[in-house]
Amino acid sequence: MRRSVELEIITEALSKMGPHTPATRLWGRAPDATADMAAEGNVWAGDVHDVALHIVTRLYGRPGTPREASPLAQAEDAKRRRDMGDEIAALTGAHDQLTSAPWYPARPGDLVHVHYEQAGDLPPFGETYIVGHVGAGLMSLQLLAHTLPETVPGLDAEATAAMAGCFAAEAADCPVYEAWFEAGPRSLTIVRDGRPVHIGGAP
Template identity: 45%
Template sequence: MRRDVRLEIITEAIEGLIPGAAPANLSVEVKETLSVTGCASNTWTSRPEGLAERIFTALYGRPRPPAGELDARMSAGADLESRPWYPLRPGDLVHVHYEQAADMPAFGETYIVGDAGGPGDPVPRLLSMQLLAHTCPDAIGAGLGMVGCFAVDAHDDPLHEPWYEAGPQRLTIVRDGRPVHAGGAR
């Protein structure tokens, strides 16, 4: 089941309260402290995702899994567009990680986002996404035509295809030298 991006963001915000902590080792405790005695009278303890789900349910209702190809595409688009760092900007770096498959070794590609429009172009402006570097052995990558497959000269949203095709879990987005999306970090 694919989780709602809003639920993931809430969970990551809770897990981020202790920088560098392993999410599997975290728990959340809420205490009621009596004003007269200063003692805790009631406590509630959960994992970060349990608290995140309670917050999500209060704000949006119970999370629902999407179903079907159309729902998956719509969900991927909504997932991408709801990210706090979205949309891409010129200068952003997009790294795609490919897992090992059969004789193909694991490798990565890094793309740089540029402004593809000219002066006076209507908004929204078009962006390019050009291959900057890759770690695929040339003899393998050239024969399969895989390397650079997400490069585009001008597109209103060059991240949509890799987001849907490769998946957000295989993407890392870097803005101003800082990762704003680290898909493989979880």
């Protein structure tokens, strides 16, 4: 089971709320309840860890899974279950996670590495892209290198070569947006000025 840094941070933050710390339970009122409305149903209480787990699950998916699916895969899974709430949560959560990241937005010169897990006969491999400036507030994402094998069982050389560089973009407001949703944040490593600013595969 992987360690969830996000869960630890949120749990610690919640436990320090209020006058008594560390807190073990949180109390709140229903959104439409007033201060003098103490009737049953207007007030709720929750364990700090349970509340933190709920927040982390809505934002990043449930921690402790061997490998979290990408936001797009989570949304498609929810769509198959006809769970519109989870579908919207997967997409909006990933969008909010991206746009609230301290390194966002991407900048020209950023290096973006995408890691792919093994899939059938296709071994794990990686791709490295660089963000470029194309003017008018738009940026490109150009493939620099990849470790995709030249031959993959069941695929000819042309089909194998076509698999590399699928996230390349000529002009986009956010050149990492597609990779963030399709490959997933945990598959990305972003380097800026020689320093990693996002390490998706960190435990």
